[in-house]
Amino acid sequence: MNEASPPVKRTAKDYATDQEVRWCPGCGDYAILRAMLKTLADIEADPANTVFVSGIGCAARLPYYVETYGFHTIHGRAPTFATGIKLANPALDVWVVGGDGDMLSIGGNHLLHVLRRNINLQILLFNNEIYGLTKGQASPTSRIGTRSPSTPMGSVDGPISACQFALGAGARFVARGIDTQQKNLPEVFKRAHAHKGTSFVEIFQNCIVYNDGVFDNFTAKAVADDHQIHCEHGQPLLFGADNKKGLRLNPARLEIEAVEIGDDGPEAAGILIHDETNLALAQRLAAMDQPLLPVAIGVLYCNPARSFDDGVAAVRDEAKKRGRGDLKATMHAGHTWTVDA
Amino acid sequence: MTLIDKILQNPVPGSAREELESAVVRFAGDSGDGMQLTGDQFTLATAIAGNDLATFPDYPAEIRAPAGTTFGVSSFQINFGARRIMTSGDQFDTLVAMNPAALYVEASNLKPGGLLIVDTGSFTERNLRKAGYDTNPLHDGSIDKFRTIAIDISAMTLEAVKPFGLSQKDALRCKNLWTLGFVYWLFGRQRHATQQWLKTKFAKRPDIADANIAALNAGHAMAETAELPSGVHGYHIAPAEIVPGTYRTVTGTQALAWGLIHGLKLAGLDALFASYPITPASPLLHVLAQNQHLGITTFQAEDEIAAVGAAIGASFAGTLGITSSSGPGIALKGEAIGLALSAELPLIIVNSQRGGPSTGLPTKTEQSDLYQAVYGRNADAPLCVLSARSAADCFDVAIEAVRIATKYMTPVILLTDGYIANAAEPWRIPELDQYAPFAVEFRTEKAGFHPFLRNPETLARVWAKPGTPGLEHRIGGIERNFDTGHISYDPDNHHKMTKIRAAKIDGIAADVPEQAIEIGQAGARLGVVGWGSTYGPINRAVDNLIRRGHGVAHIHVRNIWPLPRNLGSLLKGFDRILVPEMNNGQLVTLLRAQYLVDARGLNKIAGQPFKIAEIETAILAELERTP
Numbered sequence: 027m028n029e030a031s032p033p034v035k036r037t038a039k040d041y042a043t044d045q046e047v048r049w050c051p052g053c054g055d056y057a058i059l060r061a062m063l064k065t066l067a068d069i070e071a072d073p074a075n076t077v078f079v080s081g082i083g084c085a086a087r088l089p090y091y092v093e094t095y096g097f098h099t100i101h102g103r104a105p106t107f108a109t110g111i112k113l114a115n116p117a118l119d120v121w122v123v124g125g126d127g128d129m130l131s132i133g134g135n136h137l138l139h140v141l142r143r144n145i146n147l148q149i150l151l152f153n154n155e156i157y158g159l160t161k162g163q164a165s166p167t168s169r170i171g172t173r174s175p176s177t178p179m180g181s182v183d184g185p186i187s188a189c190q191f192a193l194g195a196g197a198r199f200v201a202r203g204i205d206t207q208q209k210n211l212p213e214v215f216k217r218a219h220a221h222k223g224t225s226f227v228e229i230f231q232n233c234i235v236y237n238d239g240v241f242d243n244f245t246a247k248a249v250a251d252d253h254q255i256h257c258e259h260g261q262p263l264l265f266g267a268d269n270k271k272g273l274r275l276n277p278a279r280l281e282i283e284a285v286e287i288g289d290d291g292p293e294a295a296g297i298l299i300h301d302e303t304n305l306a307l308a309q310r311l312a313a314m315d316q317p318l319l320p321v322a323i324g325v326l327y328c329n330p331a332r333s334f335d336d337g338v339a340a341v342r343d344e345a346k347k348r349g350r351g352d353l354k355a356t357m358h359a360g361h362t363w364t365v366d367a
Numbered sequence: 368m369t370l371i372d373k374i375l376q377n378p379v380p381g382s383a384r385e386e387l388e389s390a391v392v393r394f395a396g397d398s399g400d401g402m403q404l405t406g407d408q409f410t411l412a413t414a415i416a417g418n419d420l421a422t423f424p425d426y427p428a429e430i431r432a433p434a435g436t437t438f439g440v441s442s443f444q445i446n447f448g449a450r451r452i453m454t455s456g457d458q459f460d461t462l463v464a465m466n467p468a469a470l471y472v473e474a475s476n477l478k479p480g481g482l483l484i485v486d487t488g489s490f491t492e493r494n495l496r497k498a499g500y501d502t503n504p505l506h507d508g509s510i511d512k513f514r515t516i517a518i519d520i521s522a523m524t525l526e527a528v529k530p531f532g533l534s535q536k537d538a539l540r541c542k543n544l545w546t547l548g549f550v551y552w553l554f555g556r557q558r559h560a561t562q563q564w565l566k567t568k569f570a571k572r573p574d575i576a577d578a579n580i581a582a583l584n585a586g587h588a589m590a591e592t593a594e595l596p597s598g599v600h601g602y603h604i605a606p607a608e609i610v611p612g613t614y615r616t617v618t619g620t621q622a623l624a625w626g627l628i629h630g631l632k633l634a635g636l637d638a639l640f641a642s643y644p645i646t647p648a649s650p651l652l653h654v655l656a657q658n659q660h661l662g663i664t665t666f667q668a669e670d671e672i673a674a675v676g677a678a679i680g681a682s683f684a685g686t687l688g689i690t691s692s693s694g695p696g697i698a699l700k701g702e703a704i705g706l707a708l709s710a711e712l713p714l715i716i717v718n719s720q721r722g723g724p725s726t727g728l729p730t731k732t733e734q735s736d737l738y739q740a741v742y743g744r745n746a747d748a749p750l751c752v753l754s755a756r757s758a759a760d761c762f763d764v765a766i767e768a769v770r771i772a773t774k775y776m777t778p779v780i781l782l783t784d785g786y787i788a789n790a791a792e793p794w795r796i797p798e799l800d801q802y803a804p805f806a807v808e809f810r811t812e813k814a815g816f817h818p819f820l821r822n823p824e825t826l827a828r829v830w831a832k833p834g835t836p837g838l839e840h841r842i843g844g845i846e847r848n849f850d851t852g853h854i855s856y857d858p859d860n861h862h863k864m865t866k867i868r869a870a871k872i873d874g875i876a877a878d879v880p881e882q883a884i885e886i887g888q889a890g891a892r893l894g895v896v897g898w899g900s901t902y903g904p905i906n907r908a909v910d911n912l913i914r915r916g917h918g919v920a921h922i923h924v925r926n927i928w929p930l931p932r933n934l935g936s937l938l939k940g941f942d943r944i945l946v947p948e949m950n951n952g953q954l955v956t957l958l959r960a961q962y963l964v965d966a967r968g969l970n971k972i973a974g975q976p977f978k979i980a981e982i983e984t985a986i987l988a989e990l991e992r993t994p
Contacts, residue, residue, distance in 0.1 A: 043841070045853065074836040079680070090841050090854065095833035097683050098843025099676070100706050106673040110680025110688060111833070113639050113664055118684065118833050136676075139669040342659060349660025353628050356658060357796050360615065361560055363415050367611040 038063040041073065043093045054205035054231035055084060058152060059091055061203075061211035062121075066092070068212060069219055076119045079108040081133060083125040084159050085152035085231070102133025105140035105149070112145050116335045119219075120147040126167040127157045130186055134166075141195035143334040144223040148215075151188055151226070152205075154233035155240050162236035174236075189312035189326060192226040193305065199225040200308060200327040204245055205232060210256070210323070217325050223333045244321045257311060257324040259302045262292040265320050272297035273319075275310075282310045284319055303329040384555060384603040389448025391456030392550065395473045396465030398432050398441045401543040406443025407791070408547055408564065412556035413447045414616050414793045417606025420447035421903060423455035423976065424789045428646070428730045435497040440472045449605040453903035453910075455790065457978040461553070462513075463546055465489060465520070467498035474510065482599060483513040484549065486542065488521030514596045518589070520545055527585035528578040537575065541582035548586025554602050558583055610795060617794040619758035619787035623717065624654040626765025628661045629799055631687060633766065634773050635806040639681035640689045641666040641674040646729040647785040648693045648719040663689070671699035675716070679703060682712040683842075685809060685832025687773065691717035694736045695725065697780075698743070704778050705744045706844045708868065711819070711828045713772035713779075720784040720899075722974045731974025732786035734899050735950035740780040741928045741957065747865050749872040751775070752927040754782040756902035759794045761787065764925065766802060771875060773807045776827040782927065784949075786900045786976055813837035819852035825878075826871035873929050882931035886910055887920025893990055894941035896966065898924045898954055901947055901977055908982035919986055924954070935962040945969055945989045947982055 041063045049055045066076070076094035080086035082101035089096030095118075099107045108122045122140075129137045129151050140149065156174065157163040163176040167188065171180040192200045199221040203214040211229070218225035230241045239246075244253035255265035255273065263273040264287070274296045276283050287295045301307055308327035314320065350359060392409070396402045403424055413420050423444040432439030446456030461482040464470035466489040477483060487505065495503055504510050505517055524542040525535070533541075544565075551558055562580050569576035590601070631638050640663050642652040656665040668674035671692055678688030688707075690700065697718050707714040720736045722728025736743075740752045751771050755764040764781060772779040810816060810829040818840040820829045831838040840852065848855035849863055886909055887894075897905040902923050909921040922937065924930070938944055938958065944966040946955035952968035959966050969985040971977055 073839050075834055077684075077833050078841075089843075094839050096839075096841035096843075097680070097710075098841065098845065099679075100702050100844060103672055103676045103703065106668065106676025107680035107683070109666070109668075109673070110639055110641065110677030110682075111684040112680075113641075113666055113677065114637070114681035114684035114686040114688075115832075115834060135669055136673055139673065338664065342664065345659035349658070353625060353632070353661055354799055356661070357615070357625055358613065361411055361415065362613050362615045362796065363417075364613050365417070365609045365611050 036067055036070070038067045041066045041071070041093050043091055045090050047091050048087065049084060050235050052234040053084070054154065054233070055088070055152065057205040057208065058150075058211070058229055058231060059088060061208055061215060062088070062092065065212045065215040065219070066094075069216060071119065075117065076121070077111055078121045078123060079104045079111065080123040081128040082159070083128045083157075085123055085125040086128060088123045102128050102131070103136055104128070105133065105136040108147055109140060109143070109145055112147060112335060113338060116146070116339070122147060122149045124151060125158070126151065126153045126155060126188065127165045130166045130188060130191065137191070138195045141192055141197040141224050141226060144196070144198055144331060145334040146222050146224070148218045148225045149227065151228045152231040153188055153228050154231045154237055155185070156233050156237035158233050158236055187312060188228040189226075190309065193309050193312055193327060197226045197327070198223045198329050198331050199325070200312065201225070201227045201325045202321075202323045203227060203229045204241070204323060205229055206245065207323075214324065217328070221328055221330060223330055243316050253316060253320050254323050255320040257300045257302070257322055257326055259300055259325065259328075261300055262297045263300050264292060264297065274298060282314060282319065302327055305329065384601040387448075387602050387604050388450055389446060389452065390460045390554065390602065390604060391444065391446045391458065392461040392463070392554075393442055393444040393459040393473060393476070394463045394546075395440055395442040395469035396463075396543070397434055397468070398427055398429065398439045399434060400441070400465045401540070402426075402441045402443050402465070405543045405547050406445060408561045409550065409556070410445055410616055410791050411560050411564075412551060412558075413445065413554075414614065415560055416556055416604070417609070418447040418449065418604055419452040419607035419609060420445055420793060421452045421455045422446075422791045423786065425975075426730055428728070435466060435468055435494045437468045437472050437498060440469050442469070442473060447604065449607050451607065453907035454979060455976065457980050461550070463550060465542070465546070467494045467500055467504070470504060470510075471498040471500065474504075477513055479512045481513055482553075483510060483515045484546070485515065485517050486520035486546070487517045488519040514599060516596060516599070523585065523589065524582050527582045531574050531578040531581065533574065533578055538578065541579050544579045545582040545586035548583040548588075549590045551583075552587045552590035552601060554604065558587060609793075612795040614793050614795055616791045617758055618650075618789060618791050619755065619761045619783050620650040620654055620789070622758055622794065623755070623761035623765050623781075623783065624651060624658065626762035627655070627689060627715070627769065628658065628663060629762075629802065630766040630769030631662050633802055633804045633806075634687065634769050635804070636687045636773065638663045638687040638689055639666060639678060640664070640691070641668050641677035641681070642691045643668050643671045643674045643696060645671075645693050645696045647721055647788050648691050648696070648717065650788065651691045651717060651719070671696040672703060675700040675703040675714075679707045679712055679714055682707070682714055683710075683833070685830070685834070687713055687715065687769065689715040689717070691719070693719050693721045693729075694723050694727075694739060697736065697739060701744050704750070705746065705748050707778045708748055708750050709844050710842045711776045711868075713776055713830075715768050715772050716778060716780045718780060718782050719788045720782060728974045730785065732784045732900065732976065733949050733972065733974060734782075734784060734901070735953065735972070736782065737898075737927060737950065737953040737957070740782055747869065749869050749928070750777055751779040751872060751875055751929070752782065753779060754899045754925055754927050755787055756899060756923055756925065758787055758790055758792045762797065767879075770805050771878075774805065774827060774878075775825055775871060775875060776830060777872060782899060784900050809835070810838060811835055817850075817852040818842050819847055819849065821867075826867060826874060876926070876929040876932045879926050879931065881933045882922060882924065882937055884937070885921040885923050887913055888918075889920070889937060890940040891920040892918035892941070893943045893945060893986060894920050894922055894938060895982075895986060896922045896924065896938070896944060896946045896954070896958065897948070898927060901949060904977040904979045904982050905947055907979045908986060911979070911983060912986055917986070917990060919990075927954070927957075930957075930961060938962055938964045938966070943967070943989055943992075945986060947971070947977060947985065949977070
């Protein structure tokens with residue numbers, strides 16, 4: 027059904043459209059787009075077979091800038107359109123793009139269900155902890171006390187953690203990235219793409235106009251080493267300058283704690299080895315919050331299970347097995363009677 | 368009249384059956400009494416007997432409302448006869464009341480002199496009180512105007528199924544079959560099909576199947592041998608004159624599902640049917656889910672919006688997206704439908720209308736979503752609206768919906784209602800190869816492509832599906848440039864695009880048949896204009912009055928939007944126009960607005976279909992009205 031495009035080695039630039047990009051100068055979205063285009067080139071994506079689907083918001087404009095198929099839909103509902111696309115043609119490679127308001131507020135329900143179904147597609151949530159396109163209102167990921175036009179005295183509702191939500195919904199792949207980390211981000215995207223099932227990636231994205239510097243507490247150069255931890259499967263969970271700090275489980279409290287590593291090394295300090303198939307660990311990593319613990323970046327959880335696509339294919343096969351003939355046979359099944367001329 | 372006819376008309380008591388032209392039977396009982404099932408079986412047996420028929424399942428919103436209460440009464444009505452049957456009937460000739468509540472609710476619609484069958488076993492003091500009776504109606508004279516057959520059906524059933532060793536509860540559940548057997552004898556129906564059905568349904572519980580069959584046979588035997596009230600000897604209803612062919616009974620839901628499946632075949636497309644459970648639309652999901660080998664994948668979404676979103680996504684990907692709901696669900700889908708018509712993607716939205724607004728009367732029928740279908744979206748958002756007039760008509764309308772949606776790259780709303788969806792009627796199974804194919808062509812040519820290139824005749828845009836090399840493009844809900852398909856905020860372009868979208872939909876009127884007159888003459892004194900499931904009662908009422916010499920004509924509109932191109936001139940030919948609708952006046956407003964005609968409404972908003980007599984009365988009043 028899908029003819030492959032002729033094999034050509036495309037560069038990141040080849041995946042860009044001729045449309046003028048209309049984000050604010052300095053927006054983190056530019057960096058994410060750049061990482062995305064590089065990813066497409068690296069995985070040698072077939073433009074004809076690739077679809078970007080988005081809802082509404084600044085992030086949701088991304089499909090216009092990628093030279094593949096694209097569908098800019100309605101607020102919050104991108105996962106539903108993507109679901110239909112995959113049901114219609116499972117061979118398509120589908121990326122869903124949206125912001126924190128789009129996916130966690132108006133579209134929270136659809137995010138929940140696409141994750142639990144485990145449809146084989148990638149979801150990129152650009153989290154800037156604010157509504158950008160509607161001019162700066164507090165969002166569901168805004169921290170308590172966020173002052174905005176809609177919360178002039180500071181917001182009072184607690185924020186949701188995107189990755190904890192995703193894990194709670196049954197996601198089988200959960201990862202985090204930061205807009206400015208142009209080396210790490212494409213790698214996270216590639217891992218997401220390689221995973222069969224719904225891959226969920228939260229990207230901390232700086233909104234330069236309405237929420238500038240909101241992630242500085244762990245993304246600023248001066249503090250990044252001490253306040254981020256990059257998780258790598260099979261490797262000890264180390265962070266800090268020269269990796270002198272690490273994460274350890276406090277078994278009495280079932281909590282993760284950060285410790286200084288002594289001269290005897292990580293093993294002696296009881297530092298945890300990252301196991302991305304361990305749901306309990308992923309949940310602890312996703313929950314780590316500033317200032318006591320570093321923010322976990324990278325692939326927090328990857329534990330593939332049967333995808334929705336495979337389930338639907340199995341149902342189709344079963345239906346064919348059970349089906350009793352064509353429409354004519356179906357209409358004539360059961361009690362019929364003949365009236366003669 | 369021959370001598371034999373005369374003898375048949377005056378049967379010897381206790382031997383010959385009374386000849387009837389038609390009869391209306393209503394089965395009424397508690398929600399748990401299996402009245403819908405009883406009605407379905409009676410329908411089947413009646414169809415096999417060669418009568419024409421129409422049915423009306425009427426049940427409460429609660430799955431199991433408290434036993435014995437009036438609001439828990441579930442009823443099934445069937446009108447059948449030796450002539451063409453147009454409605455499920457006005458008043459009943461026979462009422463089966465399985466408990467006091469059923470009698471309380473239904474007795475007022477049983478004709479004086481009509482046959483009343485009651486289960487005396489259920490007329491306990493407690494049940495009488497629950498139904499709202501102070502005294503027992505079986506003894507206080509209140510049912511004297513009926514011919515009553517009072518039997519302890521409960522006890523008879525227990526006796527009949529005793530050999531099967533069922534629990535008291537399971538045994539009592541056979542009493543609907545006992546009753547069915549009784550009524551089968553009364554109307555000379557064959558038991559065979561029901562016996563077969565029971566064997567299949569309870570294949571894994573042969574004891575239950577056998578007990579039910581025993582109850583059916585016992586009821587039948589009881590009717591045959593019992594001393595019936597004087598004048599009741601069983602009835603005979605001759606087969607109706609019916610067009611030759613192979614027949615089956617069909618509900619609107621089945622016919623619609625099969626019509627969609629055949630329409631897709633004619634279009635050469637697969638489809639995704641995405642839906643969220645809602646009364647009375649859910650059965651369409653069930654029927655299609657069972658027929659996924661015929662080209663439709665079904666998907667139960669997390670909500671109404673997800674359902675329409677998935678359907679639109681499927682259309683974007685090159686199959687046909689179909690979604691289905693009832694009014695409240697359609698309201699939730701509104702924004703996404705706007706996207707589909709703005710992005711110009713094919714989509715079918717089936718609305719099985721129910722009583723509203725809000726939750727309204729979920730299990731009762733109404734036609735009150737016409738405004739919603741035609742106007743119910745933000746901005747200038749025209750699309751095609753079709754309506755089905757009967758269960759059988761759903762097949763053809765579904766095919767037409769697929770044709771228009773794919774040819775014009777537009778959403779099509781298909782209006783049915785709770786009555787059509789659930790009611791069964793005999794259906795001549797169509798020959799599938801008589802329908803002309805309308806194969807969809809996808810764009811594959813790269814040269815000169817942009818996603819909003821249009822067919823100059825239909826104004827439909829090209830359909831280029833993902834997977835096609837060289838046609839990569841982006842579409843969405845933002846206004847796009849007429850010449851390139853790219854995002855455009857240009858004021859003149861928006862004006863032009865709005866006009867184009869409207870002209871495309873208006874153009875469909877040239878591609879559908881002209882409005883026909885069902886019966887009566889163009890230019891008659893009064894034109895009666897209906898749409899949807901009011902077809903039967905309007906047609907019979909107009910027919911009756913034409914026979915009595917009145918200048919009346921019946922027009923029934925399938926194409927709600929755009930309206931048929933000749934409808935205006937037809938309407939202007941009548942002196943007066945009456946528009947019966949099961950709503951507070953919606954098509955009538957549309958007609959007045961479109962054609963500046965003085966159309967008057969006849970509105971019934973009772974959750975029940977029109978009675979023929981109600982329409983006749985209104986027609987006569989309208990004819991006599993002084994201007």
